[in-house]
Structures are given as structure tokens and as C-alpha cells.
Amino acid sequence: MADTEALAEQALEAATRLLAQKPQNAQGTLQPRSLDAAVTMQPQANLACISVPGAYAYREAKRALELGLNVFLFSDNVSLEDERSLKELAAAKNRLLMGPDCGTALINGAGIGFANAVARGRVGIVAASGTGTQEISSLLDWLGLGVSQAIGTGGRDLKQEIGGLSMLQGLHILAQDSNTDVIVVTSKPPSPAVAEKILATCATLPKPVIINFIGQGATGSEGNLTFTRTLAETALAAAQAMGASTPLPALDTATQDSFLQNSLQGRKPEQRYLRGLYAGGTLCYEALFLLKDVVNGVYSNLEHGAYALTDPFTSKEHTVIDLGEDAYTEGRAHPMIDPLLRNQRILHEAQDPQVALLLIDLVLGYGAHANPAALLAETIAQARALADAQGRNLPVIVTICGTRADPQDYALQAATLEKADILVARNNAEAVTLAGRYLRMLHD
Amino acid sequence: MTDTGNPLLAGQPPCVVNVGIDLFAETLRQQSITVVQVLWKPPPPQDDDLLNLLDSLI
Numbered sequence: 001m002a003d004t005e006a007l008a009e010q011a012l013e014a015a016t017r018l019l020a021q022k023p024q025n026a027q028g029t030l031q032p033r034s035l036d037a038a039v040t041m042q043p044q045a046n047l048a049c050i051s052v053p054g055a056y057a058y059r060e061a062k063r064a065l066e067l068g069l070n071v072f073l074f075s076d077n078v079s080l081e082d083e084r085s086l087k088e089l090a091a092a093k094n095r096l097l098m099g100p101d102c103g104t105a106l107i108n109g110a111g112i113g114f115a116n117a118v119a120r121g122r123v124g125i126v127a128a129s130g131t132g133t134q135e136i137s138s139l140l141d142w143l144g145l146g147v148s149q150a151i152g153t154g155g156r157d158l159k160q161e162i163g164g165l166s167m168l169q170g171l172h173i174l175a176q177d178s179n180t181d182v183i184v185v186t187s188k189p190p191s192p193a194v195a196e197k198i199l200a201t202c203a204t205l206p207k208p209v210i211i212n213f214i215g216q217g218a219t220g221s222e223g224n225l226t227f228t229r230t231l232a233e234t235a236l237a238a239a240q241a242m243g244a245s246t247p248l249p250a251l252d253t254a255t256q257d258s259f260l261q262n263s264l265q266g267r268k269p270e271q272r273y274l275r276g277l278y279a280g281g282t283l284c285y286e287a288l289f290l291l292k293d294v295v296n297g298v299y300s301n302l303e304h305g306a307y308a309l310t311d312p313f314t315s316k317e318h319t320v321i322d323l324g325e326d327a328y329t330e331g332r333a334h335p336m337i338d339p340l341l342r343n344q345r346i347l348h349e350a351q352d353p354q355v356a357l358l359l360i361d362l363v364l365g366y367g368a369h370a371n372p373a374a375l376l377a378e379t380i381a382q383a384r385a386l387a388d389a390q391g392r393n394l395p396v397i398v399t400i401c402g403t404r405a406d407p408q409d410y411a412l413q414a415a416t417l418e419k420a421d422i423l424v425a426r427n428n429a430e431a432v433t434l435a436g437r438y439l440r441m442l443h444d
Numbered sequence: 445m446t447d448t449g450n451p452l453l454a455g456q457p458p459c460v461v462n463v464g465i466d467l468f469a470e471t472l473r474q475q476s477i478t479v480v481q482v483l484w485k486p487p488p489p490q491d492d493d494l495l496n497l498l499d500s501l502i
Contacts, residue, residue: 064463
């Protein structure tokens, strides 16, 4: 209670002033409390980036579409029914619904979500995979090309229940786009009926289409369609379709051979198994698929059936895990943002006497950790000290996904790792292939 | 870009409303993209009609 009337008046004035204030951020910018208010404030808005918890995502995405916005929907845990309904609404409104669980898009040169600083160019991408888009778009940049648009669809778009609605819409957009000469399609293997529909549509388009259904293994060409096994081959095939003849950036043979020889020399006989610790889901999936050609079985949290990893925190024989999966990220940031969990896992693996090799991805770009190589190099040094104390070596291959224009400085990231005696591969397929060569040497 | 009738694809950098994780707004600002951050909070358990009415009033 105020002691005097004057103090009471002051208090009332202060309360009135506070009540009249609009919410602002630290820079003093007004912050709307709803999508509607945001669009009123910024009538030019044409894209909503939505990352609220899944239970609220449908409502926000639906409202955004109703307001005439396109939607990049990072949120997951949206039901298939809701996803389909949002995609039908988007189609009716001639808007894009990228997602749910969409990690990456490049729209008119802007990276949305986790994206790399990729040059603008004439290759268009429609992708049901975030790090797949990051790997292909970054490699296109390395090949001297660029991306017109990279449209994300969300990982479940090619399931039977959704029917590839976003991918079909994206294909038609890129087919009409006068800035796109070559189209890239990438996804985990679709449901057979949806695959048929996508392929039939691609075959009618007046442009070359490079198709990478990761894990399906198709290769070769048919009319305007080219099928590729890996993300790196996909970037290369797109570049070739554009008339470019630049080879993919790659490690030279001497460096690879010397890595294998040195690793073999410091190895104990019981060191027989690979541990792949991935932050990028599609990079992990690709590694798993490529390793199946080399070893009999690889345990993973992405596997179902006999090789499903029963305890995600304990590796078994050859194990490759996606640390971006819910089991690891519940209540904490994704390992691309906060590498703590993966670094702990590296130290854990270093103490396993059966570990022969670590295979790791380092994803750069917008949204990723500011200096991931420094933390990784430090962790590997600690891990090697642990292994060394027990008389073992610990060879490490890291694949960097990124471009020279990324905020983290690609050259600095690579140099930091190399200084720490870590082999830096120039793409995931190269890293996995080299890992496979080493495993063959151990198991022959 | 061929006119698709979708303003997002008209060739200009997007103009974004970010609802959720601040990081995504920051990454867009890093690229000099115009972005409005919504001060989003989970709505209290209400019926949809009421929520829509509130949206139009706030």
C-alpha cells in the first residue's frame, strides 16, 4: 500500500505505462504474439517457419496457410492425417507446405532451417531429407554450380498415406521454373506405389531429373531420368547434366593409403569394429546402406529387425547411429547444434577394446554449432588418450558437409581436424567407402 | 522464375514469420532476410473457435 497519495499516483502511472507497452525483444523491436499479428505487422511476409511442439504445429501451420503464407514446418510429431490435410490445403491455396519434420530448404538463395551457404544456380532440388539436401547442395557448390530452389517435403511425404503430395507439387514448380535446368530428387526409398507415381511424373518433365532413392541402389539412365546410389553421385550427375566436367572434391590415393597403413600398424587384433556416430540422419542412413555391401551386418537405431540396436546408448559389433533421433535428443538440442552428447559417446566408444575405427560427420552451415571442429578435435584427443592408456590406437574419419561460404569457415574446420590427426573426407560416400576398405582389411 | 502465382517463388528473398525456435530467426537475420519473430506460447486448453477469435483480436 502506498504511503502517500503522490506515491499511489506514481504507482498507477507506472502500471498504466507497463500495461500499454507492446512486447519487445532486446533490440526494442515489437514482437507479435500470433501469426495474424505478425502478418499485420509485416504484410510482405510470404513464409512461416514453424518449430513449435508437435501438438500445436498443425494449428499454426493451418493458420499460416489460411493467411496465404508458405510453410516450412520443422516440427515433428504431427499425425499423418494432419500432414495430409495440411498438404491438401496448401495445394488448394497454391502454397508450399514443406514438412513436417523438414530440416532444410533453400528458397531464392536463402537457407531456411539448417542449410549451407550455397551459391545460387540452375539445379533445383526436391528432397524428403534434410542432410541429404545439405550434402547435395554443398557438393554442387564445390563443383562450381549452385541451386535455384531446394524444396523440402518432410521425411514422410513419399509414404503411401501422403502419396508424395509435396514432392509432386515441387516437381511441377521446378519443371516450370525458368531458372532451373536440372532437377534432383532425393529421399529414402518411397513406398512402391508412390515411387511409381513420382517416376511417372519425372519421366514427363521437360528437364533432366536425377533420382536418388537412398538405399535402393538403382543406377543408370532411362530417358530424361538418371538414377544414383549416393548423395555425392547425385551432385556429380546433376553437374554433368548441366555440362560441367569438374570432378568431385576427393582425397588423393596416397593420403587414403597412408591412413589405412598407419591405422593397421597401431591396431590390436581385437579391434575389429566400426562405430559410426552421425548427427545427420540421411548421412547416417547412407552410411548404413553403403556398409551393407562391405560387412555382414551393421547395428543401428535406424535399422528394424535383426540389426536394430536394442539399447541406443550401447553399441554392438559394427554400429552406426543417428544421434539426431528422438532417443538422444529428448530434452536437449540436436547434436548439430550442441555436440556434447556425441562427444560423450566418442569417449565411451574409445574405452571399448573392440573399436577399430570411428566414422563421424561434421555438418556446417546456418544453425549448426559455431566451431564444431574445435570441440571434436579436443574430444578425439581425450578419446585417444583413453585408448592409448590401454595400448590401442583410435583412427578417425570425419566427413565435413559444408561450403567455403558457411559461417564456420570450412578451411578452418578442416585444418583443425587435420591438425588433430583426423582424416577429413570430402563427402560422406568417400568417408564410408574408405571406412569400408579398412574393415575389409580387418576381416579378410 | 516463371510466375507460379506463389509470391514466395517470385525470385526475391523470402520474408519470414518465425514461430518457435529463435535460432531459425537468427540464421535468417545472418543472411539479411527480413524475419518477424512471434512471441509464441502454448495456448491454454480452449476450444478452437475461441482460439481463432483471440487470434483475430490480438
